Amino acid sequence: METPSIVFYVGPFGITSIVVTxxxxxxxxxxxxxxxxxxLSLIPGPLQxxxxGVVSTMETSIQSVLPDRAQQLLPFIATLWIYIVTANLTGLIPQLHSPTGNLSxxxxxxxxxxxxxxxxxxxNDGIRQYFKHYLSPTPLLLPFHLISEITRTIALAVRLFGNIMSLELVALLVLLVAGLLVPVPLLMLHIVEALVQAYIFGMLALVYVAGAMQSQQHEKGKDL
Amino acid sequence: MDFDWTTFILEIINFLILIWILKRFLYQPVLNAITRRREDIEKKLADAQRIEAEANELKHRNEQYLAEWEVKKENEQAQLNAELAALRESKLAELEVKITEEAQRRRVLDERRQADFQRLIEEQGIAQGAQFSSKLLTRLASPELEDRLYVLLLEDLQGLHEQNRHIVTEAMSEPGLHIKVQSAFSLDEQKRNELTRLLFKMTDRALPIEFHINPELISGFQIDIGPWILHANLRDELKFFSGALRHAG
Structure with missing residues (x-):
């Protein structure tokens, strides 16, 4: 994977083609x-x-995990899905690379x-109450909680980056080796993979957030 | 696999801006539209439920009205049937009376018609009998029979009751009166004289006497003294006989 080129500079900061994309x-x-x-009207047309349908589906997916927090989480999780799908599919356009193929x-x-x-x-529960769950069920598990937080974040970043980067790389290699139209099936696979990876990233983010919220509720339930 | 901090930081900022953009231009408008539609649907549903409840209420009320009307109709029909039955009974009774009266009237008419018929038959029988007797007596009529009747006439005149004799005397007292003697056959001189003497003796007056022959008498005599008439002939006897039978019938 080639290093993204710097398009222009803003002061000392080089703005790469990824950022521009x-x-x-x-x-x-x-x-x-x-x-x-x-x-928008009460009687919707095809576009509306x-x-x-898209917004309701995303809201329903969030509601299935966190029934009471769908409205609160919708902007963040839905934006993750939309942005990552769009970014993943950008790689299908010639001369452009998927931003999600970049680790940064x-x-x-x-x-x-x-x-x-x-x-x-x-x-959801206040800073004190929230960080208290790192010490439950025993403070001895605090290092494992911390390691879990860091590793799952890294895994989240590397999983998306690795999948998209590898897809582009494979398509490039097949194009170089086999010819012009041979990578087309791979590009179809790229579409599926783009959707799947976006869904996985968003769902994992949702599960992590839901875990943080529900762990507090679980603690509350135990206290009661 | 280079890591560029500028890209990293800018991506975070870009994503936060994208969240704001999408929230501003996608989620909120779409969710608001969905909420508006849901509220509109709920409002329409509530209206529909309200209308349905009103319709059910009206339906229930209508069913009650129908039930009440049904009961009222049955009552009025029962009342009408009872009135019709009573009217029918009264009409039947009236008809029965009329039929009885009509039957009685017919019976009376039949009896009367039968009586008339019987009387007619009797009259015909009497007339035929009288005709037969008249024919028979006409054939039997003869001077000998008249002589016999003459004897009977004399006996009757001689044995006349005092009261009748007085009536004859009074009738003969009118002025211009004459005695008319009719006979079926001609009387000889001796009989005329004998009869004249007897009449004079009976009336104590000498009135003029006229003798006539009248074959219609069949046999016998008729003596007219003013309004008083003595019948001693077969014709008048037959008439008397027929009249007596007719009155007896």
Whole structure:
């Protein structure tokens, strides 16, 4: 995997093509969403039906894990799904690379998941009560809790990065070895993999956040 | 597999901005639209339920009305049937009376018709009998029979009751009166004189006497003294006989 090229500099910071691609994705999604939701009506058309179907499906998926917190978690988890799917599929466009094939991007997303786990946990139950669960059922398990937090975050970042990067690499190798149209099945596989990886990343993030919230509720239930 | 901190930091910032963008332009509008639709549906459902409840209430009330009407109808029908039965009974009784009266009237009419018929038969029988007797007596009529009747006439005149004799005397007292003697056959001079003497003796007056022959008498005599008439002939006897039979019938 080649190193992303720096497109321009802002002061001492070099803005890579990955960041520019991300901005493009953000712009595209923003414009599409603005265009699609500017005239929503009670009787939906095909586009509104599709949008409502997508949003409702994501909300339902979150509700199946955290029935009472779907509204709270929807923006974060749904944005993860949408962004990662879009970013994964960007690799299908010639001359563009998937931002999720870059470790800096997936690490950033994983760190965001890591932070949001604690953020939602603390918001849900307070900082003191939240960090108390690291000491349960016994303080001896605190190192394991910490290691678990770090490793699952790293695993989250590396899993997405590895899968997308390897897909692009394999497609590139097949293209080099076999010819122009041979990688087409691999590109179909790329679509499936993009959807699956986005779903996995979002669901894992949801499960982690839900774990942080439900662990507090579990402790509360035990206290009661 | 280079790690670029600038990309890392910018990706975090970009993602947070993307969250805001999508929340602002996708989640909130779509969720609001879904909520509005759900509220609209719930409102329509509530309206529909309210309308259904009202319809059920109306249906229930209507069923009650129908049940009440059914009971009322049955009562009125029973009352009507009873009235009809009573009317039928009274009409039947009236008809029975009329039939009885009609039967009685017919019976009376039949009896009357039968009596008339019987009387007619009797009259015919009497008339035939009288006709037969008349024919028979006409064939039997003769001077000898008249002589016999003459004897009977004399006996009757001689044995006339005092009261009748007085009536004859009074009738003969009218002025211009004459005695008319009719006979079926011609009377000889001796009989005329004998009869004249007897009449004079009976009336104590000498009135003019006219003798006539009248074959219609069949046999016998008729003496007219003013309004008083003495019948001693077969014709008048037959008439008397027929009249007597008719009155007897």
């Amino acid at each position: 991300t901005w493009g994705i953000m712009l595209l999604l923003g414009v599409l969403c603005w265009f699609a939701t500017r005239n 039906t599709m949008l409502e 991007v997936t690490a950033g997303l994983a760190v965001l998941v890591f932070i949001s786990v604690h953020w939602f946990g603390i918001r």
